[in-house]
Amino acid sequence: MFDFGSKTYIMGILNLTPDSFSDGGEYFQKDEAVERAKKMVAQGADIIDIGAESTRPGSEKVSAAEELRRLTPVLNKLVAEIGVPISVDTYKAEVAKEVLGLGVDIINDVRGLQWDEDMAQVIAEYDVPVVAMYNGRFCNDRGDIIGSIKNFLRKSIDLAKGAGVKEKNIILDPGIGFGISAEESMEIVRRLSELKGLGHPLLLGTSRKSMLGEILDLPPKERVEGTVATTVMGIMHGVDIVRVHDIKENLRAAQVTDAIFRK
Secondary structure: OOOOOOOOEEEEEEEOOOOOOOOOOOOOOHHHHHHHHHHHHHOOOOEEEEEOOOOOOOOOOOOHHHHHHHHHHHHHHHHHHOOOOEEEEOOOHHHHHHHHHOOOOEEEEOOOOOOOOOHHHHHHHHOOOEEEEOOHHHOOOOOOHHHHHHHHHHHHHHHHHHHOOOHHHEEEEOOOOOOOOHHHHHHHHHOHHHHHHHOOOEEEOOOOOHHHHHHHOOOHHHOHHHHHHHHHHHHHOOOOEEEEOOHHHHHHHHHHHHHHHOO
16 A cells, blocks of 8 residues: 655545634535545545544544544545545544445554554454554653653554554554643654654654644644645654645655655
8 A cells, every 4th residue: 555665645634523623614514525535635645534533632522423423424435436545533443443344444543552442453353554643641651752652652563463453554653742742742853763763654743733833823724834844854754654734735845855865
């Protein structure tokens, strides 16, 4: 599915939520969501990542049934028509199993396989890639931030491998903005190369996040250039996938950076 190291993959964000921090409510209806996904693919997205529960601080938790109610109509349409891998952003094994049965290609678990004890087994059963994300909201080990991330993600890797998930299917995300400060997020970006020692591809998700708001003093939709800057820095430090809202701008930056740094 992926040839990591040859290029940077662009993961487009599609939120089927009423309350996401940047675009909540914009793509809550099926037709708008499907149109948005197709537009991102036309602009060059390699993967579409679909979430049906907001992960912003203070957001309302939703049941697996509600998550699936939001996801299923959109997935039924996109799996048949989209032409690129589809990722679903969920930490619930019940949801993961259902969407994988519909033809989803990747699971993006923002709790690093550490919330639902059945998640790793579902990933192994379907033999698909999983993004295991560090989540500072559920981590008590908070000394050096990179050390904390490494310890958390090592546990995620062990859970995955223990359930039979193949090495090649494990992707790691340092969890920018999840229970960590803007200063810590900036430090993570500076030190991303230290995470390559974990031995798995890295995904970076900085798009429009509060770290950029702290630096630029701008609302989320005006943080495009800031996101592009972190995309370039991420690639220079060994990132393989960037998860972004603004496809065209980040793709162009990635193409130039790849041409220089991956040759």
